[in-house]
Amino acid sequence: VTVKVLYFAVLRDLFGRAGESVALAPGATLATLAETLSERVPGLRAHLGSLAWGLNLELVPLQTMLKEGDEVALLPPVSGGRP
Amino acid sequence: LIEIVKSVLNSARYHSLLEDKSCGGLCIFEGRVRTHNEGREVERLEYECYEPMAVRQMSLIREEVLRRWGLGKAVIAHRIGFVPIGEAAVWIGAAAPHRAEAFAACRYMIDEVKHKVPIWKKETYRSGDYAWVGCGEEQSAAYKDHA
Numbered sequence A: 001v002t003v004k005v006l007y008f009a010v011l012r013d014l015f016g017r018a019g020e021s022v023a024l025a026p027g028a029t030l031a032t033l034a035e036t037l038s039e040r041v042p043g044l045r046a047h048l049g050s051l052a053w054g055l056n057l058e059l060v061p062l063q064t065m066l067k068e069g070d071e072v073a074l075l076p077p078v079s080g081g082r083p
Numbered sequence B: 001l002i003e004i005v006k007s008v009l010n011s012a013r014y015h016s017l018l019e020d021k022s023c024g025g026l027c028i029f030e031g032r033v034r035t036h037n038e039g040r041e042v043e044r045l046e047y048e049c050y051e052p053m054a055v056r057q058m059s060l061i062r063e064e065v066l067r068r069w070g071l072g073k074a075v076i077a078h079r080i081g082f083v084p085i086g087e088a089a090v091w092i093g094a095a096a097p098h099r100a101e102a103f104a105a106c107r108y109m110i111d112e113v114k115h116k117v118p119i120w121k122k123e124t125y126r127s128g129d130y131a132w133v134g135c136g137e138e139q140s141a142a143y144k145d146h147a
Helices: A011-013 A029-041 A042-048 B012-018 B051-070 B098-116 B137-146
Strands: A001-009 A019-023 A051-054 A058-060 A071-075 B002-005 B025-032 B038-049 B072-077 B081-083 B088-096 B119-125 B130-133
Touching: A001 A011, A011 A042, A019 A042, A029 A042, B002 B051, B012 B025, B012 B072, B025 B098, B038 B072, B051 B072, B051 B098, B072 B098, B081 B137, B088 B098, B088 B130
Parallel strands: A001 A071, B002 B072
Antiparallel strands: A001 A019, A051 A058, A051 A071, B025 B088, B038 B081, B038 B119, B072 B088, B119 B130
16 A cells, blocks of 8 residues: 655654655554554654654544555644743 | 634634623633643644645544534644644634533533644744654554544
């Protein structure tokens, strides 16, 4: 399966681009994608614990299976601000 | 109304969109860019956005507050790109039959926007360096509630 991956904020700086297409084996999940990307860009590992995952505009868990043409967004913690 | 814009937030327009003769309480929150954060002098702020998802999340928040507090009108607007110090980056408004609902809904909307809408803030400091300002662990946990 080939998915479109989007990087934002600190991750866009880390990857040096806003997004790319990534080809994965059939049956791949977001966790598979996280591992594939981390092998290529080891700096990603430090962020994995705080990331949320957007799949076709919805927040989904890491175990979610990917299908052809999915749009995956790696979402660092949002801007926050003290209440 | 839900809106993400790259220019100055039009507060007069948002204000008029909150007009509702059945509503006696109107509460507005503006979040503005300030000169300092965590003890550092801020030179400028830039907001980045995953727009289609941000619009979707903002719509969900708005629908929820309209239902939960029986609001007449609700506005959520966010500015992205460079926002000069002193100007508003976010504008939230709630019109409700009574003030208690207006205050509660307004507070809820801004808290939800800060935690669940994919908009990130890049702070450039007087010293020349910059940082993507994330939130604390507690807040990122809230953001991940939906996961």
